[in-house]
Amino acid sequence: MTPDLETVPSAAAQLSQTVCASVPAPATPSLCSMGTLSLKRAMRLWLWLWGPRSLGVALGVFMTIGFALQLWGGPFHRRHPGLQLRPSRAPSPGPTTRSCPSRQRLVFLKTHKSGSSSVLSLLHRYGDRHGLRFALPVRYQFGYPKLFQASRVKGYRPEGGGTQPPFHILCHHMRFNLKEVLQVMPSDSFFFSIVRDPAALARSAFSYYKSTSSAFRRAPSLGAFLANPRAFYRPGAHGDHYARNLLWFDFGLPFPPDMRTKRENPHPPKDPTPPHVRVLPSAADPLAQAPEPKALDRPALTVAKGQRHMPSPASLDLGSSSFIQWGLAWLDSVFDLVLVAEYFDESLVLLADALCWGLDDVVGFRHNAQAGGEPGSHAVGRPELADEARQLTARARAWNNLDWALYVHFNRSLWARIERFGQSRLESAVAELRARRETLAKHCLAGGEALDPKYITDRRLRPFQFGSTKVLGYILRSGLSPEDQEECERLATPELQYKDKLDAKQFPPTVSLPLKTQRLLSP
Structure with a gap:
């Protein structure tokens, strides 16, 4: 029998009360003083309490709750009604006709070589124009490649260290660490990031970090590196986090054991069967072919005695796709929106809508662009170069298998959001933005x-x-x-x-x- 839907909000309220009761007293005023917490906010607070070492347990609890709510039919996958896509309307370039308050508490995870500098530019401009306060690093990054620590925020003083103005925007380079981020930013901040096809990212990273990554420095070319990456790559070597699964690393997700040890399987990974993703003709890799779909974006379910169950985190094989599924599910519980670099303008329109900003707030110029494009982007019309580019793309996605799964997942979620937004409405807004x-x-x-x-x-x-x-x-x-x-x-x-x-x-x-x-x- 289907449970009464009225019991679902009360269950969420009970969860939020339980979380707030667990929060240490000094943190309670800033984190739990706004009344009943939404489910997603409660999840963030729970993760803040447990920390990264309990990621598997946290994922199991959160996915069980989410799955139960899906069975009950309650639309509780977003924290605030304001985050839902509003009814279709003609896009407006200015904020004067907006019917909702603009959101100004923002956490942007700036990933490497994914168009994130252009997003950072518009955040700088918006915050500067509106007098918002940034959580700034002492230099230019928050101790990267180490995990983010609140103590690295300039002017940050923990509770008990005196009054301080609140921060509005956290947006500079870091390796994501939710527990420490929530020391600086309120849990109901808008969390977002950006991803890029790992094949295009690999091309950009190889030329940009050639002198920084020991693996890239030893390889004569990207093609040579991807043909036999284990001849150059050593886990833990200086700068080699740039050479494999850079997105996964930036998101602060744990790696399977075989990727953390120095003694890896000497055989290269098999080329995964890539799921179908939409690729624009003008994308960084116009030659990419889209094979048959494969379900990478939702956790597997098992059936026992007529009931469906989520596998427990303790039973997961860390080298299997289940490990990837749980990592993606965890990201879904934290991030409100993930942009896709290959659909940059479409992503900006969705971002403006989610934040209740005007289109002028997300209009900007491209930053940190490399001269001459990137290797492999000019192969159209030359069969020999086209075949080489396709091979490089397949190898890059296979080598960066965690990034590829992450990219596919957020590519699909972006297009699901576009469908809710309305294709014609989106096309009109993108044309206006451009x-x-x-x-x-x-x-x-x-x-x-x-x-x-x-x-x-x-x-x-x-x-x-x-x-x-x-x-x-x-x-x-x-x-x-x-x-x-x-x-x-x-x-x-x-x-x-x-x-x-x-x-x-x-x-x-x-x-x-x-x-x-x-x-x-x-x-």
């Missing part, structure tokens, strides 16, 4: 596009150069009005310089008195 970007580029930029860094003499706008390929940047047009100059600078400023600007704004340097004056004022 038209607005083109208009801003013509108005703000000399030449209307990104340029080779050798032409950029303004150090405030010259992007940091790293890796074997030049990183493009922007030059502003002359003759802009003061208002336009300010906004165009926000659009064109690279991430490192913008971080320094925000740092100086939040932590203005103290003006020290001259030595003679100090002596006069001394007792």
Whole structure:
């Protein structure tokens, strides 16, 4: 018999009360003072209490709860009604017609080589314009590649260390660590990130981290590396987290034992049967072929005595797909939205809708783009290069099998969200977004596009150069009005310089008195 749906909210309320009762007293005011917690928020708090060592147990509990709610038919997979896609309406470029409050407590996991610098740019600009407070690293990253620690946030003081203004946005490079993130940001913040096809990511990472990763440094080419990766790759070697499953690493997920030890199976992994994913003709890899689908995006169920059961975490084979399923389920319990780099503009429209922002808030220029594109992106029309690119793509996805499963999962979830949003509505909003970007580029930029860094003499706008390929940047047009100059600078400023600007704004340097004056004022 189907349970009464009215019992489901009360069960969620009971869960939230149990979680809040478990929270240590000093943390209770900031984490549990807003009344009954939503189910997803309660999950985050529970994970905050247990920490990463209890990931398997946490996953089992959360998936059991989620599966029970699915059986009961309750639509409780989102925390707030405001996160649900609103009824179809004509997209608006400005915030004046918005019928909901914009969300300003944000956690963005900035993944490497996935278009995340462009997302970071729009967060910088939005927070700067609205006077929001960023959780900033002392330098430019939060101790990466180590797991994020709250103590690395500049100006952060734990409970009992005095009052401090709240943080609104956490968005710079880190290896995700939910327990420590929730020390800094409220659990009802909007969590989002971005992923990219691991084949395209591998091409970008190889050229960018050639001097950083010992595996890439020893390989003469990406093709040679992927043909026999274990001849170059050593788990735990300096910088080699860039060389395999970089997305999985950035999300802070644990690795199967065979990927953590230095003595691995000498045989390369079998090429997995890749599930069907949609790939735009203009994507980074236009030659990718989509084989038959394979269910990678939902945990397997077993049937016993006429009932369906979730396998317990203790029974999981860490080298099997079940391990991947639980990792993806855990990410679903934490992240509200994951963007897909191959559908960047579509993702931005969904982000604006989820945050109740206007399209102008997510219009921006591409940042940290490498000059000349990436290897393998110009093979169309040349059969020999096309075959080589297809082979490289298959090998990259097989070698980065955890990233491929992660990408497929969030690709599917993005398109499910697009279907709910409405295809025609999305196409209209994307066209408007691109038209607005083109208009801003013509108005703000000399030449209307990104340029080779050798032409950029303004150090405030010259992007940091790293890796074997030049990183493009922007030059502003002359003759802009003061208002336009300010906004165009926000659009064109690279991430490192913008971080320094925000740092100086939040932590203005103290003006020290001259030595003679100090002596006069001394007792």
